[in-house]
Amino acid sequence: MNINNLFELHTMKCVACEGGVPPIPRDELRHYLEKIPGWQLSEDYAMISKNFMFKGFYKTISFVNVVAWIANQEGHHPLLEVGVNHCLVKYTTNAISALTSNDFICAAKIEQIAQRDAI
Numbered sequence: 001m002n003i004n005n006l007f008e009l010h011t012m013k014c015v016a017c018e019g020g021v022p023p024i025p026r027d028e029l030r031h032y033l034e035k036i037p038g039w040q041l042s043e044d045y046a047m048i049s050k051n052f053m054f055k056g057f058y059k060t061i062s063f064v065n066v067v068a069w070i071a072n073q074e075g076h077h078p079l080l081e082v083g084v085n086h087c088l089v090k091y092t093t094n095a096i097s098a099l100t101s102n103d104f105i106c107a108a109k110i111e112q113i114a115q116r117d118a119i
Contacts, residue, residue, distance in 0.1 A: 009035050009108035012101070016075060023098030032099075036107045047092040048103055052114065057084050063114075070109050076102045 009032075024032060026045050033041060039050045054060045064080060064087055071077040081088040089110065091103035 009101075009105050010112040012105045012108075013074065015102065017093055017095045017100060017102060019095040021093075021096060021100060023093070023096055023100060024104075029099065032101075032104045036104060036111050039107055039111075046098050047090055048099065048107060049088060049090040050107070050110075051086055051088045053086050055085070060085060060087055063087055066113055067110060070106060070113075074102070074106055074109070076106050078106065 023046075029041060029045060033039060033048070036048070036050075039048045041048055052063060054063060060082060064082055067078065067080065067087070067089060076091075076093075079090040079092075081090075089107075091107055092098065093100040093102055
C-alpha cells in the first residue's frame with residue numbers, strides 16, 4: 001500500500017489474508033499509527049490496541065456491536081476485552097502474527113465512527 005494514501009484508510013476494504021503476505025515493515029508503522037490517534041503499538045510490533053471509555057454498560061455494548069459489524073463487513077476480527085465502562089480493541093493479522101493494512105483499515109473505521117458519535 002502506498003503510504004501517501006493512508007489518509008483514506010477508513011474508505012478502504014480489507015483484503016482476505018490466509019497467510020503468506022508480508023507484514024508492514026517496522027519503519028512504516030509510524031506512518032500508519034499517525035492516522036489512528038490514540039492507538040498503541042505493542043512492544044513486539046505485532047499488534048495495535050486502544051482502550052475506549054464509556055459512561056455505562058449500555059454504551060459500551062453499543063460500541064461492541066459497532067465493532068462487531070465492522071469486523072463482519074471487513075472479514076477481519078479484533079480481540080476485544082469488555083468491561084462495564086470500557087472496551088479494549090486489539091488488532092493483529094492472525095494468519096501471519098503481524099500487522100497488515102487490514103488492521104489499520106479496521107482501526108480507522110472504528111475511529112471514524114468514534115469521532116462522529118463522540119464515543
